Amino acid sequence: MFQKIALIGIGLIGSSIAHAVRRNGLAQTIAISTRKPETLAEAEALGLGDIYTLDPAEAVRDADLVILCVPVGAIGAVVEAIGPALKPGAILSDVGSVKRHVIRVCGPHVPAGVHFIPGHPLAGTEHSGPASGFAELFANRWCVLTPEPDVDRDAIARLSAFWAAMGSNVEVMEADHHDMVLAITSHVPHLVAYNIVGTVADLEADTQSEVIKFSASGFRDFTRIAASDPVMWRDVFLTNREAVLEMLGRFLEDLSRLQRAVRVGDGPALEALFTRTRAIRRSIIDAGQETSVPDFGRPHE
Amino acid sequence: MFQKIALIGIGLIGSSIAHAVRRNGLAQTIAISTRKPETLAEAEALGLGDIYTLDPAEAVRDADLVILCVPVGAIGAVVEAIGPALKPGAILSDVGSVKRHVIRVCGPHVPAGVHFIPGHPLAGTEHSGPASGFAELFANRWCVLTPEPDVDRDAIARLSAFWAAMGSNVEVMEADHHDMVLAITSHVPHLVAYNIVGTVADLEADTQSEVIKFSASGFRDFTRIAASDPVMWRDVFLTNREAVLEMLGRFLEDLSRLQRAVRVGDGPALEALFTRTRAIRRSIIDAGQETSVPDFGRPHE
Ligand SMILES: NC(=O)c1ccc[n+]([C@@H]2O[C@H](COP(=O)([O-])OP(=O)(O)OC[C@H]3O[C@@H](n4cnc5c(N)ncnc54)[C@H](OP(=O)(O)O)[C@@H]3O)[C@@H](O)[C@H]2O)c1
Ligand SMILES: NC(=O)c1ccc[n+]([C@@H]2O[C@H](COP(=O)([O-])OP(=O)(O)OC[C@H]3O[C@@H](n4cnc5c(N)ncnc54)[C@H](OP(=O)(O)O)[C@@H]3O)[C@@H](O)[C@H]2O)c1
Missing domain, CATH: 1.10.3660.10 (6-phosphogluconate dehydrogenase C-terminal like domain)
Structure with a gap:
């Protein structure tokens, strides 16, 4: 479905996406980046991806789909760091539990030609970290996408198909x-x-x-x-x-x-x-x- | 452990007690009484007891242990109805979620010589009715007993042993x-x-x-x-x-x-x-x- 997917942040949600992508063959290459060396080492030990790096800009290079899986308060700084490295035509998404704020802080750093489609899978458990994820987390759960009105319909359809392939029911709605x-x-x-x-x-x-x-x-x-x-x-x-x-x-x-x-x-x-x-x-x-x-x-x- | 147990009310809690008594051989005879004929028929079809009657006074006759398993608001009237039929030396208990009120409304109707020991198993599910009970409901859960200070210690010990035999951890505390x-x-x-x-x-x-x-x-x-x-x-x-x-x-x-x-x-x-x-x-x-x-x-x- 995608050549290269980059996951920035590899806790419960990031690692669950990694498992689901693998299980369903949704990408050739999974690049993983996170803040702490020990978290990255844990993800590598679990075999969650193909590329591991502490530099998020390196992870997103040439990626067709980038999903930010960090706490909502950290998203703005991450997008600022990766913005220049994003490939034109790439889809940039996230999994944050709040959507208007994500659009507000990320929007200014998204380069023209990148399709920014915020997302929120309504799925989770009370556990955290790279070891807590599992492929079925999203099965039969909603994933809400909140693109602004001007976003490319084809990109929205591709991201919807990606979540559907992980088992989710996708719904597009307004961020507010x-x-x-x-x-x-x-x-x-x-x-x-x-x-x-x-x-x-x-x-x-x-x-x-x-x-x-x-x-x-x-x-x-x-x-x-x-x-x-x-x-x-x-x-x-x-x-x-x-x-x-x-x-x-x-x-x-x-x-x-x-x-x-x-x-x-x-x-x-x-x-x-x-x-x-x-x-x-x-x-x-x-x-x-x-x-x-x-x-x-x-x-x- | 007891010759005859009477259960007045046979919903989730009453039927769970019936199952646990059977499974653990805690009584020779189980008498069941409830308000509605259809509930009594359901209990009988499920084989929850040995004696079935719509008259609670009949159910408690000769019983060594009587447990009231009806909503707290209905307890007073039930005790008033069964009071005269209770056997001297019998233990009268309940499973109501509130204890001071139960003591207040039941106390006046308990004849001398009957050991009144209110109880509350901290166990439940969101389901109701005679078909919803199961023997393990009380396993590894607390059962709180709230006897007034003058109650016979031996009777408290016998009721405690009964709940322990159903798998509960028993704690005696003040009703308030x-x-x-x-x-x-x-x-x-x-x-x-x-x-x-x-x-x-x-x-x-x-x-x-x-x-x-x-x-x-x-x-x-x-x-x-x-x-x-x-x-x-x-x-x-x-x-x-x-x-x-x-x-x-x-x-x-x-x-x-x-x-x-x-x-x-x-x-x-x-x-x-x-x-x-x-x-x-x-x-x-x-x-x-x-x-x-x-x-x-x-x-x-
Ligand atoms: N958990 C849920 O139930 C749930 C459900 C739906 C959506 N979400 C959303 O999913 C996102 C991630 O949640 P999660 O449950 O996967 O959390 P998590 O298990 O705690 O993982 C968080 C990830 O973000 C990284 N991170 C934390 N602070 C960071 C910072 N200041 N800068 C850069 N990276 C940082 C962590 O990396 P390090 O260990 O390297 O710091 C870790 O890889 C959140 O936005 C949350 O709102 C969560
Ligand atoms: N459910 C819980 O999680 C839970 C946990 C701990 C303690 N308790 C306590 O256990 C007691 C029973 O609860 P339950 O969950 O077993 O309820 P339930 O499944 O609804 O059963 C209630 C029983 O009481 C009878 N009853 C209802 N109203 C009555 C009335 N006005 N007069 C005489 N009988 C009446 C019902 O008989 P008919 O069908 O014949 O009317 C039925 O046999 C309550 O005092 C509750 O506070 C409940």
Whole structure:
């Protein structure tokens, strides 16, 4: 599909792309670049690519497809460094969880003739680093592409076909819409999970009692979400601030109403909400984005 | 271990106890009672017990151990109905998610000579009904018992041994402490999950755009929590109001601080919190209460 692909950043997402490209024969050559020598050595030991270099400009030379797989806060500097080395006609993409910010900081460094098509695979786990990737990460998951209106349609079609070949369902949407949708379906839930885990830790310290030990359903699931990479998530909140604050505002308004229902003991209102939300899960399972196995299929013996 | 056990209510928890009692040979006879004829018929078709009756007083007659497995809001009426039929020396327990309220409403109906030992297995899934139970549900999970100070120690030891035989780790604690710990580790997380799923549904309706379709990590997990039984959870919030409001208050204070960190772009504060919460998950995995399998072990192919 491509002669040479360059992956800049080789953590969970970068290494998963490397595996999926190999497994599906999507490129002749995979060039890998990352910041730290030890990460590069780990990627090489895992046999993730064909070319390994600490110089991202060298990695992207002659590449037909370049995918930036670094935290959103680091993307601008990377594009500035590789811009002059990009091949005319190449596709430049990324996997960052925030899209308007990426367009804002990368746009000025993308040379004319390079097709800049930001992307975001809605797939991930709570693990990080080159050893955490696997080829099936993107299978049956959405990959959202957010090109600006003037981007070459043929290039968009080629990048879409690439993600489809890794098993993804591709959707093209406007960057601002992406950021709004992700703010409420991913960023605010992460913020809330981080917050509750912090509250529990403080309570345990305050009361000198064991709270975490008795983590039941609810909290236990929140701790997984709150175990996600701190740097990646810091960058998400720093770069999608407006949408996150807007959605957090909606969330808080609704929570005030719910708090009041608890305070006044409004059973019918509570039951009505809880019944409505149950139906929504059905629709996600039916859409193939979730499993209905009890307790996430956690082993019970 | 016991001659006759009576289970009043035969949903997820009741049927899981029935399976575990059978598998581990913990009683000669299992008597089952529930409210609806169709639920009783389903339990009978599943072969969960030996005696099936719609009259709870009949079920508990001559039973050495009675466990109430109905929603917390229904417990008082059930105990009032069975009180006179309880055998002197019998142990009366329950599995309700709130404990002070259970003591308050049941206490007056428990005859002298019956050992009343409220309990709460910290185990569950998002499914309900007699067909959803399985014998291993309680394995390696906590079961908290909250007897009042004057309860017979020997009876507590016998009930503890019963839960241990089903695989649980048993902990005896004060009812108010239980309600406080569960408010923050389970009840507030559920409230927040219900709330966020509701906010997303409203947003989808408001903006006529597809939001739920792109449910990524975070929201997807919240939908599972928010798919839990509406009646059970309504009752939890109606009966553990004080502790829930107190813990929700702490949660909201912390969230205001986090909201401010996002608003002013305080990267170091965000990263520091996110790093701290990551360590807490480790401690839960180490305590054997969670699995470290990526993405909850969801199938990726
Ligand atoms: N994890 C998820 O669930 C998920 C899902 C969808 C999208 N994403 C997005 O994917 C991107 C990568 O996430 P990931 O989960 O793969 O992270 P990761 O496993 O932590 O890997 C990050 C990679 O970026 C490099 N890197 C970190 N800081 C850098 C810097 N300042 N300059 C240059 N390189 C740097 C790291 O290299 P060194 O080790 O050499 O520093 C590493 O190769 C992020 O933009 C994230 O928003 C993540
Ligand atoms: N699910 C969990 O994760 C979990 C975890 C720990 C503890 N608990 C506690 O366990 C108890 C039962 O929960 P569950 O998950 O097993 O619920 P479930 O699957 O919905 O079963 C509830 C049972 O209670 C009966 N019931 C419901 N309303 C009743 C009423 N008004 N009067 C008499 N019987 C009634 C139902 O019988 P009919 O069908 O005949 O009405 C059914 O047999 C609750 O107190 C809950 O707090 C639940």
